[in-house]
Each structure stands twice: as C-alpha cells, then as structure tokens.
Amino acid sequence: MKTLRSTPLRLSVLLIAVFTLFMSVGLAMAFWVMRDALAADITLRAEQVIEDLRAIPEPEERLERAHEIISAADPRAMLLRLTIGDQTVGSVSDLPEGIIDADATALPEPIADSYLVRRADLAPGALLVAVGRDSVAELSETFVAILGFALLPALMLTSAIGIVVVRRTSARVEAIRGTLHTLAGGTLTARVGSPHPDTDLGDISRDLDRMAEAQEAATGALRQIGADIAHDLKTPIQRLAVRLEALGDTDLPEDARDQLDQARTETAQIIDTFQSLLQIAQLEGGQGRDTFGPVDLGALVADMAEIYDASAEDAGIHLTHALNGPLPVTGDRNLLSRLIANLIENALRHAAGTDIHLAVIGRTLIVRDGGAGIPANQRDVVLRRLARLEASRSTPGSGLGLAMVKAIADLHGAPLALGDASPGLEVRIAFPD
Amino acid sequence: MHILVIEDDPTTGDYIASGLRAEGHVVDLLDNGRDGLMQAMTGSYDVMVLDRMVPEVDGMSILRTLRASKKPVPVLLLTALGGVDDRIEGLNAGADDYLTKPFAFGELSARLTALSRRPPPSDEPTILKALDLEMNLLTRKVTRGGQTIDLQPREFALLEHLLRRKGRVQTRTMLLEGVWDIHFDPQTNVVESHMSRLRTKVDKPFEVTLIETVRGSGYRIAE
Numbered sequence: 001m002k003t004l005r006s007t008p009l010r011l012s013v014l015l016i017a018v019f020t021l022f023m024s025v026g027l028a029m030a031f032w033v034m035r036d037a038l039a040a041d042i043t044l045r046a047e048q049v050i051e052d053l054r055a056i057p058e059p060e061e062r063l064e065r066a067h068e069i070i071s072a073a074d075p076r077a078m079l080l081r082l083t084i085g086d087q088t089v090g091s092v093s094d095l096p097e098g099i100i101d102a103d104a105t106a107l108p109e110p111i112a113d114s115y116l117v118r119r120a121d122l123a124p125g126a127l128l129v130a131v132g133r134d135s136v137a138e139l140s141e142t143f144v145a146i147l148g149f150a151l152l153p154a155l156m157l158t159s160a161i162g163i164v165v166v167r168r169t170s171a172r173v174e175a176i177r178g179t180l181h182t183l184a185g186g187t188l189t190a191r192v193g194s195p196h197p198d199t200d201l202g203d204i205s206r207d208l209d210r211m212a213e214a215q216e217a218a219t220g221a222l223r224q225i226g227a228d229i230a231h232d233l234k235t236p237i238q239r240l241a242v243r244l245e246a247l248g249d250t251d252l253p254e255d256a257r258d259q260l261d262q263a264r265t266e267t268a269q270i271i272d273t274f275q276s277l278l279q280i281a282q283l284e285g286g287q288g289r290d291t292f293g294p295v296d297l298g299a300l301v302a303d304m305a306e307i308y309d310a311s312a313e314d315a316g317i318h319l320t321h322a323l324n325g326p327l328p329v330t331g332d333r334n335l336l337s338r339l340i341a342n343l344i345e346n347a348l349r350h351a352a353g354t355d356i357h358l359a360v361i362g363r364t365l366i367v368r369d370g371g372a373g374i375p376a377n378q379r380d381v382v383l384r385r386l387a388r389l390e391a392s393r394s395t396p397g398s399g400l401g402l403a404m405v406k407a408i409a410d411l412h413g414a415p416l417a418l419g420d421a422s423p424g425l426e427v428r429i430a431f432p433d
Numbered sequence: 434m435h436i437l438v439i440e441d442d443p444t445t446g447d448y449i450a451s452g453l454r455a456e457g458h459v460v461d462l463l464d465n466g467r468d469g470l471m472q473a474m475t476g477s478y479d480v481m482v483l484d485r486m487v488p489e490v491d492g493m494s495i496l497r498t499l500r501a502s503k504k505p506v507p508v509l510l511l512t513a514l515g516g517v518d519d520r521i522e523g524l525n526a527g528a529d530d531y532l533t534k535p536f537a538f539g540e541l542s543a544r545l546t547a548l549s550r551r552p553p554p555s556d557e558p559t560i561l562k563a564l565d566l567e568m569n570l571l572t573r574k575v576t577r578g579g580q581t582i583d584l585q586p587r588e589f590a591l592l593e594h595l596l597r598r599k600g601r602v603q604t605r606t607m608l609l610e611g612v613w614d615i616h617f618d619p620q621t622n623v624v625e626s627h628m629s630r631l632r633t634k635v636d637k638p639f640e641v642t643l644i645e646t647v648r649g650s651g652y653r654i655a656e
Contacts, residue, residue: 237535239444240535245538272618279515283517291521311626314626333614338617
C-alpha cells in the first residue's frame with residue numbers, strides 16, 4: 001500500500017494516462033477530419049464528372065467525353081456508365097464481377113460500401129457515376145498503423161521511463177524519509193548522503209543534511225553549555241550545602257535552626273529543579289536510549305505501587321493497582337520507574353486525600369486519581385516544563401513532574417494522553433509493540 | 434582507612450577531607466587529575482573519592498586507567514552533572530559507587546564505609562542476628578525474644594539489608610537503591626513510611642530499640 005502512496009508513481013501513472021488520452025483524442029480527431037475531407041473530395045469528383053458531361057449538349061460528343069473519362073480512370077477509382085438512347089458508354093465489362101448489374105437499376109451491397117454512387121438524368125441520357133472509396137479505407141488502415149507503430153511504443157517507452165524514475169525517486173525519497181525518522185528519533189548523526197547532487201531531491205537531501213549538521217552542532221553546544229552550567233552552578237551550590245551543614249554542627253538557637261532547616265529545604269528544591277531540567281533536556285535530546293533493554297512494566301507498576309503504598313496509607317489514601325499479567329516493553333527500567341513514581345507523586349500532591357488507581361490494560365499504563373483533574377484546555381500546558389496551573393501554585397513541587405513523565409514517555413515512543421476520570425485526572429500512556 | 438580524594442574545588446575538597454579526618458581516616462587530597470592518577474597508581478588506598486571533572490586528566494580517564502591496570506581499589510565517583518546516562522556511564526567505566534553533587538557528608542561517609550567493607554561473598558550466613566532478634570534466611574522466619582514477627586516481603590528485605598550491614602549507617606538513598614532498586618530521589622517520604630512500619634513490628638512491642646536513627650544521615654542496627 002505504501003508503494004501506491006508514492007508521489008512519483010502516481011504522477012507517472014497520471015502522466016501516462018493523460019498522454020494516452022490526448023494522443024487518442026488527437027488521432028481520432030485527425031481521423032474524422034481527414035475522412036470528412038476525403039468524403040467531400042469523393043463527392044466533389046462525382047459532381048464534377050456529372051457537371052462535365054452535362055455541359056456537353058451534343059449526345060455524340062457527350063458519349064465520346066464519357067468514353068475519354070472512363071478510359072483515363074482506374075476502375076477502382078471510378079466507374080461510369082452513360083446511356084443515351086440505345087447507346088451505352090461505360091466500363092461495364094471492366095467492372096469487377098457482380099459489382100453492377102446489366103441495367104444498373106439496383107446496386108448490390110458491396111458497391112454501396114466501396115463506391116460513392118451518383119445517378120444523374122442528363123436529358124437526354126442516364127448517367128451513373130461511382131467513385132471508389134478505397135482511400136477512406138486506406139485512411140483507416142493508416143491510422144491503425146499510426147496507432148500501432150507510434151502510440152504503443154511511445155506508451156511502452158513512457159512507462160519504462162516512468163518506472164525508472166519512480167524507482168530512483170522512491171529510493172531517494174525513502175532515504176530522506178528514513179533519515180528524517182532517525183533524526184526525529186534523536187540520532188542526530190544520521191545523514192542522507194547525496195549521490196545525485198543535480199536533482200531537486202538531491203538539493204533537498206543536501207539541505208536536510210545541512211540542517212541535521214546544524215542541529216547536531218546546536219545540540220552539542222547545548223549539551224556542552226548544560227554541562228558547563230551544571231558544573232559552574234553546582235559547585236557553588238555544593239559549597240552552599242557544605243556551609244549549611246557545617247552550620248548545623250554548631251550550637252544554634254531554636255529559631256536559627258528553623259531558618260537553617262528551611263534554607264536546606266530550599267537548597268534541596270533548587271538542586272531538584274536544576275537536576276530535573278537538565279535531565280528533561282537530555283531525555284528530549286534522546287539520551288538514555290543506549291541503555292534500553294527488556295523491562296516488565298507490569299512488575300514495575302506492582303513494585304512502585306508497593307513502594308508508595310505505605311506513604312499513601314500514612315496520608316489516608318488507598319493506592320490500588322490492577323494488572324493482567326506481565327507487560328514486556330523495551331526501555332530503561334530506572335526511567336520507567338521514575339515515570340510511574342512521578343505520576344503517583346503528582347496524584348499524591350494535586351489530588352490530596354483521594355484514592356489513586358494504577359492499571360495496565362493491554363499495552364497501556366493508566367493512572368487515575370479522584371482530584372480536581374485538569375481542565376481540557378489546559379492539558380497541553382501542564383506537560384510543558386515548569387508549567388503549573390494557577391490552582392496548584394500553593395502546593396509544593398517544581399512543576400517538572402509531568403514534563404519529565406512526558407519526556408520519558410516520548411523517549412520510549414509511547415504517546416501520553418491526559419483525560420478526565422470524572423472526577424479526577426486520568427493519565428494514559430500507550431506503549432508501542 | 435587510608436582514603437585518596439581527587440577533587441579540584443577547594444571548598445568541597447576541604448569539606449570531604451576534614452570530615453573524613455574527623456572520623457579518624459587518613460586522607461590524601463589532590464586537586465588535579467595528573468597528580469591524582471600518579472598517586473592512585475603508586476599508593477595503596479582502601480577507598481578513593483574521585484571527582485568526574487578535574488583538570489588535566491579527567492575523572493573518567495583516571496578511572497579507566499586504574500581499571501585497565503587492574504588496580505582493585507574501590508572508587509566512589511562524584512559528579513556535578515547527574516544526567517540521565519551519567520550513573521550507568523560511571524559504573525560501566527569501573528566506578529563502584531556514584532554520588533551526585535551536592536551531597537551530604539553523611540551520605541558520602543556511609544557509602545565509603547560500605548565500599549571499603551564489602552562482605553566476602555563466600556561467607557554466606559543463613560541466620561542473621563542482632564540483640565535478641567533472629568532472621569532465618571532459609572525459612573524466612575523472624576523472631577525477637579522468641580516471639581515470631583510477621584513481616585511483609587519488603588519489610589523483610591529492608592530488615593535483611595540493615596542486618597547484613599550491622600553497625601553501618603544506611604542512608605535513605607542507599608536503602609532505596611539496595612532494597613527497591615530506585616536510583617532517583619522520590620519527593621515523598623517512602624523510606625520513612627516503610628521504616629516506621631518495620632519499627633512498629635520489630636521495635637515498638639519491645640523495650641530496647643533495634644533500629645536507630647542517625648540524625649541527618651539514615652538508619653543503623655547497632656553491632
């Protein structure tokens with residue numbers, strides 16, 4: 001089916017069809033025009049002979065003229081019989097057998113087909129002129145020949161060229177498509193390569209390669225900047241943490257210790273946000289895929305539910321899960337456990353006090369809570385980095401939980417959908433086969 | 434213990450060195466990769482703290498050189514990055530443990546102790562004991578003072594983890610890694626919740642506390 005969607009193939013087929021149609025119509029029109037001209041010519045010749053003989057008043061001369069005409073003519077091109085009184089001039093004896101009867105009152109069928117017959121009463125005398133229509137038949141043959149010797153080979157040639165073009169462009173298009181797919185998958189080293197530089201597809205390939213080059217350079221630069229920022233910012237944060245810890249070892253009044261604890265919490269929050277931003281950027285850049293292996297997502301869901309069970313229960317929440325056997329996926333166990341953990345924590349945080357249900361149905365992971373949910377028009381927003389809905393500004397969290405979930409799902413090629421659990425939020429992640 | 438620390442940031446380096454010295458360890462602190470590699474190759478250390486980004490020769494190169502020359506010293510890799518691939522990459526290069534900056538000193542200390550005292554694999558006990566508590570690893574039965582204690586599988590695993598590392602502090606993250614195979618920092622108090630359940634069964638009905646909390650660091654079962 002994919003072949004039928006190929007643009008070059010469809011264009012070729014269309015081109016051949018149009019070409020055949022126009023050529024056939026052209027030939028048909030030429031045929032009709034020429035046949036009409038020939039028919040007119042034949043009629044004219046018959047009329048001319050009649051007028052010619054009518055112009056001669058003397059019976060004797062008229063008979064003589066008729067004799068002249070008939071002697072000069074090829075019997076296949078023209079037959080003629082002039083009867084004046086008891087005298088008859090005509091190539092009756094030359095006529096093909098059975099073409100015309102003796103008194104010429106009735107004309108047999110073949111004559112009507114092969115000749116144009118005109119009768120004229122010349123007063124005196126009865127004239128019968130039959131002009132051969134062979135040329136019309138020949139015209140048909142000529143056109144059939146044109147059809148056979150010109151149109152068919154042209155068609156075959158066009159089709160052959162079409163096939164070659166289709167093959168070559170398909171290969172090119174396939175190469176471009178494959179490269180785009182690989183690039184989209186995060187492998188930025190993919191290139192089309194350009195063995196036909198002078199075609200438009202060659203140009204596109206080259207441009208695509210240039211774009212990939214620029215993208216790779218930009219990503220590399222971004223990665224370097226990320227690493228630099230990480231190093232340059234984390235070192236002072238580390239020092240800050242060091243100083244806070246050193247401070248904690250000294251004797252402090254109660255309120256100073258409270259301040260210190262808050263400072264520690266804030267530092268931890270900075271680190272967490274920082275780390276998450278860095279990791280989301282890396283996941284979006286396709287990092288993490290190198291360590292993919294077989295993971296049983298079903299077992300992982302059960303594990304994560306078990307890990308959070310105790311803290312959920314402490315918060316008065318029922319955390320339940322339903323599985324229907326193992327769900328083998330190709331992925332990174334650590335990232336997938338993070339995905340499930342983030343979803344559970346998101347529900348714990350934003351749907352406080354309501355029950356949480358994890359389920360695996362088919363190849364889809366579903367996490368449902370009974371909280372306020374997310375309005376349909378804001379569901380895209382919450383998947384963005386640092387996005388937090390106005391309603392949740394007061395609750396803790398970096399606003400990166402769902403963005404991280406989305407980045408991990410994307411890395412695994414698993415579409416994520418936010419829906420309404422009425423009430424509550426339903427997150428569905430469909431893992432590919 | 435004799436510990437080699439390779440860390441270029443003076444504040445962090447001093448912090449690690451002075452903290453470890455205060456715990457009674459002998460510490461050599463070097464601030465660049467070249468000297469660090471020389472020292473690691475020639476000296477004899479119980480454990481090594483290696484920053485991933487040190488000048489001249491970077492941490493990963495030092496690590497690979499050490500492993501290529503079959504130096505068996507356990508290495509804890511410190512990194513400022515904490516990216517998605519970093520942990521796996523560090524462990525693949527031959528690091529024995531991995532810690533992302535910033536870290537608490539207690540975390541580093543607990544991990545270094547764990548690295549230097551890896552139990553010999555041949556010595557596999559079937560019964561773990563602490564005070565009057567006994568854990569039979571074959572029958573999976575736990576008793577304290579002759580009284581049977583019913584534990585959920587994860588509670589059993591958590592207690593087993595602490596018993597096997599008797600006398601050593603286990604931090605939250607070490608427990609997450611060791612018991613649940615979780616390599617990120619959950620925002621919810623999952624460890625605390627499980628620990629409180631375990632304590633309810635193991636400690637609450639008895640007079641003497643078995644599992645102690647080490648302030649700012651983690652948990653420990655006394656030797």
